[in-house]
Amino acid sequence: MSRSRLALIGSVLAAGALAVAGCTAAPPPAPAAPPAAAPSGAQQPGGHGEHGGHQGHESSAPALWAVQTGPLGVVTTDGAGHLMYRSDADSANPPTSNCTGECAQTWLPVLVTAGVKPQLLGVDPGAVGTITRPEGTTQLTLAGWPLYRDRDDPGGNPNAGRNGLDNTWFVITPTGDKAPAS
Structure with missing residues (x-):
């Protein structure tokens, strides 16, 4: 491999490491291939609104991030x-909310405007x-x-939350599995 190609690869890796280490105020632009986990303290513009009824937590473009806790x-x-949860009272096949x-x-159900990704x-x-x-x-x-999401979750720094509450509510992993008990 040429020296210039190695230098380019090194620069890209160093820039990526700096971006992940220093990313606390805003996420990077949507990458072509997202990293395995996003920083836990990052803030996202256009996130959820007030914590009231259904209209208050609907967002035209919500975000779902994989975060290492x-x-x-x-x-x-x-x-x-805010930690995302799934309920054992629901069904994944077919997808059903109870x-x-x-x-x-x-x-609070995580709502989206129909057709918005x-x-x-x-x-x-x-x-x-x-x-x-x-x-x-x-x-x-x-x-x-x-x-x-739990209406009482202040967000910003995910922790164990209420994982396993009533043997029904579980923090969800990016693959849809239940997070392990803490």
Whole structure:
């Protein structure tokens, strides 16, 4: 391999390492091939709005990021660092949400405007889909599992959250699996 090619590869790797190490305020532009995990403290413009009813947490372009956490390994968050959850009360085949009414006030469905693709970082686009909820909104799915976030999660620094709550609610990995118990 030529010396100039080695220098180019070294420069690209060094730039990537600096970008990952220093990325705390905003994500890099959408890469052609996303890294395995995004930084956990990054903020995303255009993330979720207020924490109130369904309209408050709907976003025209939500984000799903693969993020390395200490206690849970690599998990899925939104662009503001809110942990994404799946519920064993739901179904992945066929994708079905059973969290409505009071449940959906605590476990906020991750909504998207129909036809809008989420911003992904380290999450396989082929694993992301949508379902129509009973009230007519469009909810994101990952590996068929409807996605939620805990209304009390302040975001910004993922931790163990409420993984395994009631043996029903689990932080979801980028592949749709349950995060391991912490």
